[in-house]
Amino acid sequence: xxxxxxxxxxxxxxxxxxLAGQPQLKTSPLAWINALRAEAVNRVDVLKLPxxxxxxxxxxxxxxxxxxxxxxxxxxxxxxxxxxAHFFIEEATTRLVFVDxxxxxxxxxxxxxxxxxSSVMVSSLQTVPATHAxxxxxxxxxHAAFRDNVFxxxxxxxxHEAAVIVxxxxxxxxxxxxxxxxxxxxxxxxxxxxxxxxxxxxxVTVIEDYVVSYQPRWQEEPHFTNAVTEIALEDNARVNHIxxxxxxxxxxxxxxxxxxxxxxxxxxxxxxxxxxxxxRYNLDVLLAEGAECAVDxxxxxxxxxxxDTHTCIDHAQPHGVSRQLHKCIVGGSxxxxxxxxxxxxxxxxxxxxxxxxxNLLLTSRARVDTKPQLEIFADDVKxxxxxxxxxxxxxxxxxxxxxxxxxxxARNLLTxxxxxxxxxxxxxxxxxxxxxxxxxxxxSSPS
Amino acid sequence: xxxxxxKTILEVRGLCATINNIEILKGLDFTVKSGEVHAIMGPNxxxxxxxxxVLAGHxxxxxxxxxxxxxxxxxxxLAPEERARAGVFLAFxxxxxxxxxxxxxxxxxxxxxxxxxxxxEELDPLEFDDFVREKMKLLEMSPDFLDRSVNxxxxxxxxxxxxxxxxxxxxxxxxxxxxxDSGLDIDALRIVSQGVNQLANKDNAIVLxxxxxxxxxxxxxxxxxxxxxxxxxxxxxxxxxxxLETRGYDWVAAExxxxxxxxxxxxxx
Numbered sequence: 001x002x003x004x005x006x007x008x009x010x011x012x013x014x015x016x017x018x019l020a021g022q023p024q025l026k027t028s029p030l031a032w033i034n035a036l037r038a039e040a041v042n043r044v045d046v047l048k049l050p051x052x053x054x055x056x057x058x059x060x061x062x063x064x065x066x067x068x069x070x071x072x073x074x075x076x077x078x079x080x081x082x083x084x085a086h087f088f089i090e091e092a093t094t095r096l097v098f099v100d101x102x103x104x105x106x107x108x109x110x111x112x113x114x115x116x117x118s119s120v121m122v123s124s125l126q127t128v129p130a131t132h133a134x135x136x137x138x139x140x141x142x143h144a145a146f147r148d149n150v151f152x153x154x155x156x157x158x159x160h161e162a163a164v165i166v167x168x169x170x171x172x173x174x175x176x177x178x179x180x181x182x183x184x185x186x187x188x189x190x191x192x193x194x195x196x197x198x199x200x201x202x203x204v205t206v207i208e209d210y211v212v213s214y215q216p217r218w219q220e221e222p223h224f225t226n227a228v229t230e231i232a233l234e235d236n237a238r239v240n241h242i243x244x245x246x247x248x249x250x251x252x253x254x255x256x257x258x259x260x261x262x263x264x265x266x267x268x269x270x271x272x273x274x275x276x277x278x279x280r281y282n283l284d285v286l287l288a289e290g291a292e293c294a295v296d297x298x299x300x301x302x303x304x305x306x307x308d309t310h311t312c313i314d315h316a317q318p319h320g321v322s323r324q325l326h327k328c329i330v331g332g333s334x335x336x337x338x339x340x341x342x343x344x345x346x347x348x349x350x351x352x353x354x355x356x357x358x359n360l361l362l363t364s365r366a367r368v369d370t371k372p373q374l375e376i377f378a379d380d381v382k383x384x385x386x387x388x389x390x391x392x393x394x395x396x397x398x399x400x401x402x403x404x405x406x407x408x409x410a411r412n413l414l415t416x417x418x419x420x421x422x423x424x425x426x427x428x429x430x431x432x433x434x435x436x437x438x439x440x441x442x443x444s445s446p447s
Numbered sequence: 448x449x450x451x452x453x454k455t456i457l458e459v460r461g462l463c464a465t466i467n468n469i470e471i472l473k474g475l476d477f478t479v480k481s482g483e484v485h486a487i488m489g490p491n492x493x494x495x496x497x498x499x500x501v502l503a504g505h506x507x508x509x510x511x512x513x514x515x516x517x518x519x520x521x522x523x524x525l526a527p528e529e530r531a532r533a534g535v536f537l538a539f540x541x542x543x544x545x546x547x548x549x550x551x552x553x554x555x556x557x558x559x560x561x562x563x564x565x566x567x568e569e570l571d572p573l574e575f576d577d578f579v580r581e582k583m584k585l586l587e588m589s590p591d592f593l594d595r596s597v598n599x600x601x602x603x604x605x606x607x608x609x610x611x612x613x614x615x616x617x618x619x620x621x622x623x624x625x626x627x628d629s630g631l632d633i634d635a636l637r638i639v640s641q642g643v644n645q646l647a648n649k650d651n652a653i654v655l656x657x658x659x660x661x662x663x664x665x666x667x668x669x670x671x672x673x674x675x676x677x678x679x680x681x682x683x684x685x686x687x688x689x690x691l692e693t694r695g696y697d698w699v700a701a702e703x704x705x706x707x708x709x710x711x712x713x714x715x716x
Contacts (some may be wrong), residue, residue, distance in 0.1 A: 394507075395543055399539065401526070404528050404531035411529075416548075
């Protein structure tokens with residue numbers, strides 16, 4: 001018993017450390033915000049850090065994270081726009097920038113919102129515009145369940161500043177909205193919070209982008225990003241959600257995203273994981289009647305990186321359509337994890353779901369754990385799922401070599417092509433091209 | 448075309464090769480000079496495609512005996528990509544599909560790689576686009592094929608045209624066309640053959656591996672070889688192909704067997 005206590009005690013202490021700054025948060029004039037935080041703190045007190053013994057974490061060892069301590073940034077590093085301009089996306093005229101979790105108004109740009117819609121905002125949650133108060137209260141903290149999720153609970157305990165996008169009824173936002181989260185300091189934990197509400201018949205593209213900007217880059221040390229995003233689509237709304245995790249090689253990145261789809265709404269998401277020594281992305285998608293989603297992902301990792309993606313697509317009502325293609329390219333002695341659950345609840349007849357997990361191992365030390373899961377409680381459904389794990393095809397390599405390409409160029413080209421299938425699905429051209437470039441560089445570097 | 452003063456491009460002597468320890472090539476002799484068109488025919492399993500792949504350097508085949516000189520160099524000292532850069536080209540029987548790699552990107556990459564190796568100018572995407580479109584006209588290919596992934600979703604005929612397009616770009620000294628006629632309808636066969644004929648000149652050589660005499664109506668060979676059990680057992684001119692069409696292969700094998708029996712008998716005395 002002593003041994004068990006000895007293991008548990010530092011873990012509990014770890015959570016206390018993460019919560020240490022929480023009482024310093026300014027009390028919100030909004031009672032419901034204070035109540036939400038208090039509820040989250042209570043959950044953190046009850047919950048434990050996940051270990052390999054927890055089913056949802058059985059392949060993902062986070063002891064490298066829990067052996068370190070992190071605290072919230074006291075102040076944000078001052079960055080000039082020129083320092084981070086290379087992260088900007090030309091199509092995105094609306095940009096919200098957060099540095100170490102703290103909003104940086106001078107780096108943000110609200111160009112497309114000057115037309116009076118005021119649909120994109122950063123809310124301090126001290127005051128919210130009266131026009132949106134009811135909307136924010138109805139959604140913030142209501143989709144991403146933190147009852148049994150210690151990281152979502154910690155994020156919610158700290159909720160104070162959120163990137164909020166509310167797209168009014170039948171409005172199609174012209175350019176994508178870029179939410180840029182920049183880490184600049186070591187031993188800092190940031191708790192980014194995003195809320196997207198697409199009202200009935202509206203259309204929006206959101207790019208959630210996690211980057212690192214240490215000065216100079218080689219001085220980079222571990223930081224911890226613990227993000228929560230909630231996306232609500234009302235009936236007939238359409239949301240394109242692009243998520244890029246390109247944090248530094250020492251970073252820890254844990255993120256929870258919950259998406260609720262109204263009737264006949266459409267959610268298209270592409271998530272790309274390139275950075276962090278340990279990353280975990282939980283994506284929960286809940287579909288109402290006739291809703292459609294495409295949930296695609298690519299993890300491209302090398303060295304000793306670990307990238308874990310857990311998704312749950314929940315067909316709660318009939319006539320839903322879901323498509324999922326998740327790919328992992330694993331080099332070095334890296335480890336990728338994919339767990340994709342598709343639930344079809346009783347009564348969710350005529351559900352049409354296809355899920356595929358495809359994995360490419362580049363070395364003999366690379367590892368992937370993939371687990372597509374179907375849970376079907378309706379009898380009139382069309383569901384398919386599958387997983388493949390393989391190496392580069394020898395015949396393809398030979399074909400390219402027989403045309404004069406060297407072995408390494410041939411292999412890089414094929415590796416790139418494997419990932420390109422996902423990147424091509426990003427509906428923002430400049431971002432697509434930049435990612436293609438990043439993938440080419442990453443696949444060309446020795447791992 | 449046979450020329451008196453042409454140079455030897457390929458010289459194969461006593462070539463033996465195995466796959467998974469099974470011997471497929473059993474002492475093959477074969478010589479190709481510049482300007483010549485050779486056809487290798489023979490029944491299924493005689494080793495024709497193996498020979499083509501061994502020349503291109505496929506790793507699954509192990510060369511156990513014999514020599515191959517390509518323009519005087521030991522071919523087996525060169526890796527597959529070095530052979531390609533030196534001027535050996537294999538048009539695949541089953542061209543590989545590469546989803547995710549645009550055909551234009553692939554063609555330009557191979558073209559520039561080979562150009563650079565030969566000390567010639569590389570082309571940027573715009574220049575290459577003009578250049579490759581000209582070459583595609585030769586094969587009556589739509590420019591749409593540039594934007595699609597390499598061979599992905601191409602019909603059999605489209606894949607073979609794409610192979611010959613690569614031949615047109617890489618300008619090999621020795622082109623080995625492995626059953627390029629299989630799966631082609633009459634029109635596609637004519638177009639592909641015209642393309643090959645236009646690419647043939649006095650400095651290069653073409654080896655056609657085929658089952659059917661039909662192809663040889665379009666690309667007229669200087670030599671026709673019959674392959675059987677890993678060896679070339681008979682060589683003739685284009686008339687041999689017509690004879691094979693009517694009589695099959697059995698008589699050639701029988702003739703070869705009788706001749707070797709005679710040789711063995713003579714050797715014994």
